[in-house]
Structures are given as C-alpha cells and as structure tokens.
Amino acid sequence: MVWGTIIAAYLFLAGLSAGAFLTSSYAARRYPEAKTVRFVGRLISPILMGIGLLLLIVDAEAGLKDPLRFIYLFTNFSSVMTIGTYFISFFMMAAAYIALMELLKKDTSKIVEYVGIIFAVATAIYTGFLIGVIGAVPLWNTAILPILFVVSAFSTGIAGTMLVSAIMDKKVVHMVMSIKKIHLTLLVAEVLLIFTMFLITSSTNESAAQSVSMILSGEYSILFWLGLVVVGLIVPIAIEALELWNSKKLHHTPAGLEVAASGSHGIAATMITESAVLAGGFILRYLLLAAAVPVIFL
Amino acid sequence: MARYGMVIDTRKCVGCYACRVSCQMQNELPVEESYIKFYEKETGVFPNVKNEIIPVQCQHCEDAPCVSVCPTKATYTTKEGIVLVDADKCIGCKYCMVACHYGARTQDHNTGVVEKCRFCAELVAEGKQPACVSTCISNARIFGDLDDPNSEVSKAIVKMNAQPLRPDLGKAKIYYVR
Numbered sequence: 001m002v003w004g005t006i007i008a009a010y011l012f013l014a015g016l017s018a019g020a021f022l023t024s025s026y027a028a029r030r031y032p033e034a035k036t037v038r039f040v041g042r043l044i045s046p047i048l049m050g051i052g053l054l055l056l057i058v059d060a061e062a063g064l065k066d067p068l069r070f071i072y073l074f075t076n077f078s079s080v081m082t083i084g085t086y087f088i089s090f091f092m093m094a095a096a097y098i099a100l101m102e103l104l105k106k107d108t109s110k111i112v113e114y115v116g117i118i119f120a121v122a123t124a125i126y127t128g129f130l131i132g133v134i135g136a137v138p139l140w141n142t143a144i145l146p147i148l149f150v151v152s153a154f155s156t157g158i159a160g161t162m163l164v165s166a167i168m169d170k171k172v173v174h175m176v177m178s179i180k181k182i183h184l185t186l187l188v189a190e191v192l193l194i195f196t197m198f199l200i201t202s203s204t205n206e207s208a209a210q211s212v213s214m215i216l217s218g219e220y221s222i223l224f225w226l227g228l229v230v231v232g233l234i235v236p237i238a239i240e241a242l243e244l245w246n247s248k249k250l251h252h253t254p255a256g257l258e259v260a261a262s263g264s265h266g267i268a269a270t271m272i273t274e275s276a277v278l279a280g281g282f283i284l285r286y287l288l289l290a291a292a293v294p295v296i297f298l
Numbered sequence: 299m300a301r302y303g304m305v306i307d308t309r310k311c312v313g314c315y316a317c318r319v320s321c322q323m324q325n326e327l328p329v330e331e332s333y334i335k336f337y338e339k340e341t342g343v344f345p346n347v348k349n350e351i352i353p354v355q356c357q358h359c360e361d362a363p364c365v366s367v368c369p370t371k372a373t374y375t376t377k378e379g380i381v382l383v384d385a386d387k388c389i390g391c392k393y394c395m396v397a398c399h400y401g402a403r404t405q406d407h408n409t410g411v412v413e414k415c416r417f418c419a420e421l422v423a424e425g426k427q428p429a430c431v432s433t434c435i436s437n438a439r440i441f442g443d444l445d446d447p448n449s450e451v452s453k454a455i456v457k458m459n460a461q462p463l464r465p466d467l468g469k470a471k472i473y474y475v476r
Binding site (some may be wrong): 062 | 337339366368369370373387388389392395396398399400407409410
C-alpha cells in the first residue's frame with residue numbers, strides 16, 4: 001500500500017467535514033429552531049478538515065521536513081491534487097469563518113456560506129477524482145467512484161453532525177426528520193453504487209477483477225461484508241427506516257417530541273446508527289486503498 | 299536536441315544484477331533501495347517454454363502520468379526527454395508512485411523524496427553512458443538518441459523490432475526485445 005491508513009483517514013475526514021458543512025447549512029435553512037445541529041455542523045467541519053490536513057502533512061515526509069515546500073502544491077494545474085488544494089483552501093477559509101461567527105454568536109455572511117457550500121461539494125468530489133484519475137489502478141479508475149465518494153461524504157457528514165448533536169441535546173434529533181430521510185436515501189444509494197461499481201469494474205480487466213475479489217471473497221471480505229455492508233450500511237438503513245416509520249405515529253408537538261426523546265427510540269438508536277455510518281465511511285475508503293491492485297504490465 | 303531512450307534485450311539478460319548494483323553506486327543508494335527491479339516471466343507450454351528475466355525501471359514516458367499528477371512540479375521532463383525529480387520541490391505525497399504504471403518509483407525515507415531512474419543525466423551530459431549500460435556484462439542494454447536514425451539505439455529498435463513493455467499504457471522510451 002503506497003497510500004495507506006493515513007490517506008484513508010484523510011479521505012474520510014475530508015468527506016465528513018464537507019458533509020457536516022452541508023448538513024449545517026441545510027439545517028440552518030430548513031430548521032432554524034434546531035440550533036444544535038447547525039452549531040455542531042459548523043463547528044466540527046473545519047476541525048475535522050484540519051485534522052485531515054495534519055494527517056496529510058505527516059504522511060508527506062519530504063514536506064514535513066521542509067514545510068515551505070507545501071507552497072509548491074499550488075503550482076501544477078494539471079494535477080488533481082493541486083486543484084484539490086485550491087478547493088480545500090477556499091472551503092477551509094469559509095468554514096473557519098462561519099464557525100468563528102457561530103462561536104461569537106454573530107450573523108454569518110450569506111455569500112461566504114454559499115461559497116462554503118460550493119467548495120464543500122467540490123472538496124467531497126475531488127477526493128474521488130484524486131484517486132479516480134489514476135489509470136494505473138483500475139479499481140479506482142471508474143466514473144462511479146467520485147459519485148460514490150460524494151454520497152458517502154454527505155452520509156458521513158450527516159452522521160457526524162447528528163452524533164455530536166444527539167450527545168449535546170437528545171431532543172434535537174427528532175426535530176430534523178427530513179435530514180433522517182435524506183440520510184436513509186444516501187445510504188440506500190451507497191449500497192447500489194458500491195455493487196454497481198464492483199460489478200462493472202471487475203469485468204473491465206484483470207487487475208480490477210483481482211481487486212474486487214480481494215474485497216468480496218478474499219483477504220478483505222470480512223471487513224467488507226461485516227464492517228461495511230452489515231455495520232456501515234444495513235444496520236443504519238434498518239434503524240433509520242424503523243425510526244422514520246415510528247416517527248409518523250408521533251405528532252410533531254412538544255409533548256410528542258418529549259415522548260420520542262425519552263421513549264424506546266431515544267438517542268441510543270441515533271448513536272448506534274451514526275457511529276456505524278462513520279465506521280462504514282472509513283472502512284469504504286480503507287478497502288479501496290488496500291485492494292488497489294496496479295495494472296499488470298508484463 | 300537529442301531524445302534519449304534505451305533498448306533492453308531480455309534474450310541477452312542473464313539476471314546478474316550488475317546494472318542494479320552499478321545504479322545503486324552511481325546514485326548512492328542503500329542496499330535495500332534500487333531503481334531497477336527484476337521480474338521473471340515464464341511463457342509457453344512444456345516442452346516449448348521460455349523463462350524471461352525482465353529488468354524494469356522508469357520508462358521515461360513521453361506523456362508521463364507522474365509528471366501530470368505531481369502537484370508541486372517536482373517531477374518534470376527535460377528537453378532531452380529524461381524524466382527527473384527536483385528533490386527540493388518534492389513533498390513526498392507519493393501521488394507519482396500511485397500513478398506510475400510500472401511501479402518504478404521508490405521513496406527515500408531519509409529525505410522523504412520520491413526518486414527513480416534518471417538515465418544517469420549527469421553522466422549523459424558528459425557524453426558518457428548511463429551506469430547500467432556501461433556495466434552490463436552481456437551488452438543487453440543500448441542507450442542513445444531515439445531521434446537520430448543512425449544512432450545505435452535507433453538501429454537496434456528497427457533491427458530487432460523492439461517494443462515498449464505496454465504501448466497501450468503510454469509512450470515509453472525504453473524498448474524491450476523479448
């Protein structure tokens with residue numbers, strides 16, 4: 001593995017950060033009363049991106065020894081990494097500004113927020129393009145990968161935001177039912193995308209087929225089926241679907257919310273779901289890097 | 299302007315590793331690190347089998363993916379077509395290592411810089427041959443100007459119908475006789 005666990009963690013955190021930013025922007029508009037969700041999303045977004053970038057710096061040994069070299073990252077426009085560096089820079093500036101305004105309890109600039117939304121989406125997509133353009137690794141070299149990464153980024157972003165929000169205020173989870181609906185849709189889409197990608201790429205060439213069989217039935221099969229499919233996708237889909245179904249029975253009144261928050265489907269379900277989604281998001285990226293079989297050139 | 303390339307005749311290669319050792323000496327590499335990798339390939343069906351030893355190093359691709367992918371422009375192609383790494387610009391992100399079709403790059407963990415075969419650019423500038431070529435015991439390697447039809451390397455490519463390892467993966471400047 002040329003790119004190992006550190007890069008998998010970075011790809012995961014970048015997607016999570018972008019997703020959290022979008023979740024908070026959505027919550028701010030759709031649910032002005034769900035302040036916790038907005039606050040949490042806005043705050044964790046730049047923090048998680050920052051941790052991701054620190055990991056990148058640690059992994060880039062030559063740059064770590066001579067940090068001024070990182071300025072050169074802005075120079076080659078034919079490199080997806082350079083383009084990503086610009087995306088992340090703009091995203092980080094917007095996210096940090098908005099987090100600061102949130103902490104100072106000041107109004108945020110709408111323009112900065114829109115810029116943040118655009119570059120959050122760009123950041124999430126770029127992580128897919130970063131490895132997607134590598135012709136040397138057929139498993140990555142597919143058009144579905146960037147889409148899968150975006151869907152997974154939004155899904156983990158919602159999960160991260162809801163997890164921290166639920167810890168801070170267990171009532172708030174039941175105020176944002178449409179976020180739960182979006183989350184369920186994303187998770188189902190992720191299942192479809194993963195299997196479409198594996199099915200199509202495995203029939204394109206030998207290296208891709210080898211990668212896919214490593215994941216589906218080889219050395220990474222337990223991590224894939226148990227970690228990603230069961231824990232990361234099926235369990236959250238089941239709980240989320242059940243929660244949505246139950247919530248229909250409760251009226252959206254303060255009393256109903258109280259019942260929801262303290263009842264059988266309290267925050268425990270949310271905590272389990274969101275933690276599972278986060279674990280799945282990391283496992284997905286780790287598997288894709290670990291099973292990267294290069295083109296056989298002889 | 300010359301456009302440098304090489305022919306490697308695997309029929310002549312005996313797998314003595316002299317090229318690798320001379321390369322390590324020229325580039326002051328530690329024992330465990332090298333720019334030339336050896337692969338063995340068996341072809342045919344018994345009794346008509348062939349065992350081939352294939353030395354692989356940076357193919358100095360014309361349209362090198364490592365060059366387009368490098369975010370810092372540390373990897374570049376010289377006017378003579380040699381792909382080089384500017385050690386003062388490399389951040390060690392390893393994107394070039396991931397992008398290389400031939401797995402030809404290694405990271406020096408003392409400096410963090412990613413390096414590879416440089417066609418011994420400093421020897422070539424003096425009019426000498428790369429270390430692997432001048433040290434090869436069986437003359438399996440020929441180096442020279444691909445643009446000059448009268449150069450030894452150009453003639454060898456035509457005469458022996460030398461082909462890049464994988465023409466479909468890009469325009470490599472190392473040609474193999476297999």
